[in-house]
Amino acid sequence: MDLMSEDIVDCTGRVTHRLRLRLDGQVEITDARHDRAVIDPINAVCLTPGMSVSPHVMSIAVSMGSLGLRSL
Numbered sequence: 001m002d003l004m005s006e007d008i009v010d011c012t013g014r015v016t017h018r019l020r021l022r023l024d025g026q027v028e029i030t031d032a033r034h035d036r037a038v039i040d041p042i043n044a045v046c047l048t049p050g051m052s053v054s055p056h057v058m059s060i061a062v063s064m065g066s067l068g069l070r071s072l
Contacts, residue, residue, distance in 0.1 A: 002020045002021055002022055002023070003021040003022070003023060004020075004021045004064065004067070005018060005019065005020045005021070006018070006019045006060065006064060007019075008057065008060065014032070015032065016031065016032050017029055017030065017031050017032070017057055018030045019057075019060060019061055019064055021064050021065065021067075025041070025042070025065060026038050026039060026040060026041070026047070026065075027039040027041050027061040027064050027065055029053060029057060029061060035051065036048065036051075037051040037053055039053065039058065039061040039062075039065070041061050041062045041063075041064065041065020041066065042065065044058055044061075044062050046058075
Protein backbone atom coordinates (compact mmCIF):
# COMPACT_ATOMS: atom_id res chain seq x y z
CA MET A 1 0.00 0.00 0.00
CA ASP A 2 1.21 3.49 -0.86
CA LEU A 3 0.33 6.90 0.53
CA MET A 4 0.21 8.45 -2.95
CA SER A 5 1.44 7.99 -6.49
CA GLU A 6 2.25 10.34 -9.34
CA ASP A 7 3.01 9.89 -13.03
CA ILE A 8 5.43 12.07 -15.00
CA VAL A 9 4.45 12.32 -18.64
CA ASP A 10 6.33 13.66 -21.64
CA CYS A 11 4.96 16.08 -24.25
CA THR A 12 3.27 13.22 -26.12
CA GLY A 13 1.41 12.03 -23.03
CA ARG A 14 3.59 8.94 -22.53
CA VAL A 15 4.38 8.05 -18.91
CA THR A 16 8.13 8.35 -18.40
CA HIS A 17 8.23 7.77 -14.64
CA ARG A 18 5.85 6.60 -11.94
CA LEU A 19 6.58 7.70 -8.39
CA ARG A 20 5.07 6.01 -5.35
CA LEU A 21 5.30 7.34 -1.81
CA ARG A 22 5.68 4.26 0.35
CA LEU A 23 4.45 3.86 3.90
CA ASP A 24 8.05 3.97 5.16
CA GLY A 25 8.41 7.51 3.73
CA GLN A 26 10.68 6.53 0.87
CA VAL A 27 9.72 7.18 -2.75
CA GLU A 28 9.96 4.40 -5.32
CA ILE A 29 10.52 5.48 -8.91
CA THR A 30 9.82 3.22 -11.88
CA ASP A 31 10.87 4.44 -15.33
CA ALA A 32 9.49 3.50 -18.74
CA ARG A 33 11.95 0.58 -18.96
CA HIS A 34 10.63 -0.69 -15.60
CA ASP A 35 13.90 0.06 -13.82
CA ARG A 36 13.25 0.86 -10.16
CA ALA A 37 15.03 3.15 -7.75
CA VAL A 38 14.26 3.96 -4.13
CA ILE A 39 14.77 7.53 -2.96
CA ASP A 40 15.28 8.90 0.53
CA PRO A 41 13.35 12.16 0.11
CA ILE A 42 14.62 13.69 3.36
CA ASN A 43 18.27 13.52 2.25
CA ALA A 44 17.55 13.60 -1.52
CA VAL A 45 19.64 10.51 -2.25
CA CYS A 46 19.09 7.40 -4.32
CA LEU A 47 19.32 4.30 -2.12
CA THR A 48 19.44 1.84 -5.02
CA PRO A 49 23.04 0.91 -5.86
CA GLY A 50 24.04 1.64 -9.44
CA MET A 51 21.01 3.81 -10.18
CA SER A 52 20.98 7.55 -10.76
CA VAL A 53 17.99 9.87 -10.88
CA SER A 54 17.76 13.10 -12.86
CA PRO A 55 17.57 16.31 -10.82
CA HIS A 56 14.05 16.98 -12.15
CA VAL A 57 12.71 13.59 -11.02
CA MET A 58 14.60 13.84 -7.72
CA SER A 59 12.98 17.20 -6.95
CA ILE A 60 9.52 15.69 -7.53
CA ALA A 61 10.40 12.75 -5.26
CA VAL A 62 11.61 15.12 -2.53
CA SER A 63 8.42 17.20 -2.81
CA MET A 64 6.32 14.07 -2.67
CA GLY A 65 8.14 12.92 0.45
CA SER A 66 7.54 16.24 2.20
CA LEU A 67 3.84 16.05 1.35
CA GLY A 68 3.69 12.57 2.85
CA LEU A 69 5.36 13.73 6.06
CA ARG A 70 2.79 16.52 6.44
CA SER A 71 -0.11 14.10 5.95
CA LEU A 72 0.98 11.72 8.74
